[in-house]
Amino acid sequence: MTRTRTLYLIGCAAPPLDRIDTGVRLAREAGWEVCVLLTPAAREWVGDPWELEARAGCPVRWEYGGEEDPLPAPDALLAAPLTVNSLAKWACAMCDNRALLALTEGLGRGLPVVALPYFNDALAAHPAVGRHAAFLRDAGARVLLGEGGFVPHRPRQDDVAAYPWQAAVDALPAPHGGRPGAPH
Numbered sequence: 001m002t003r004t005r006t007l008y009l010i011g012c013a014a015p016p017l018d019r020i021d022t023g024v025r026l027a028r029e030a031g032w033e034v035c036v037l038l039t040p041a042a043r044e045w046v047g048d049p050w051e052l053e054a055r056a057g058c059p060v061r062w063e064y065g066g067e068e069d070p071l072p073a074p075d076a077l078l079a080a081p082l083t084v085n086s087l088a089k090w091a092c093a094m095c096d097n098r099a100l101l102a103l104t105e106g107l108g109r110g111l112p113v114v115a116l117p118y119f120n121d122a123l124a125a126h127p128a129v130g131r132h133a134a135f136l137r138d139a140g141a142r143v144l145l146g147e148g149g150f151v152p153h154r155p156r157q158d159d160v161a162a163y164p165w166q167a168a169v170d171a172l173p174a175p176h177g178g179r180p181g182a183p184h
Ligand SMILES: Cc1cc2nc3c(=O)[nH]c(=O)nc-3n(C[C@H](O)[C@H](O)[C@H](O)COP(=O)(O)O)c2cc1C
Pocket: 011, 012, 013, 014, 015, 039, 040, 041, 042, 082, 083, 084, 085, 086, 087, 118, 119, 120, 123
């Protein structure tokens, strides 16, 4: 019997976090079992994680281990929304929270990892940002920054409704071992 494959959806503290249940829904429609991991800042942003759990219909976690119902191991990871802050930490293997530990380990283990950033073009223009994205791509992550993924907006001119959740889910491999998605 084929086991349903598990996707960790990593949410950082940027405006599309308010619609992370959309990402959960689309990933489930694609055949994934979804678990949400929040950064500490995203946990604060969410306010009531139990309300998010109910709305998203999947486990939501932000601290390390210790729970009565441990999460299944991930088969793939999707970081969305990915902040400049967590992009930089991930590229440098800084694991000071559970979400970043999962992302860093996932890349290290060679799991499929897709990242959909969200930040303005002023942040994107910082020279480290493009280098972090390129470094992670070289390491095997699929970083959807630019045309076909997330295109940075002008400061204070963002459009959360246009955040391309579907493109991120489409960039994941097929969850049931069928025809794989686009190459990483
Ligand atoms: C109202 C508000 C909006 C923000 N929007 C963004 C954003 O779109 N992209 C981004 O990278 N950071 C944004 N930030 C900054 C992040 O929330 C901040 O860097 C935070 O520490 C990120 O933590 P995390 O990466 O651990 O989730 C915003 C902060 C605030 C207060």
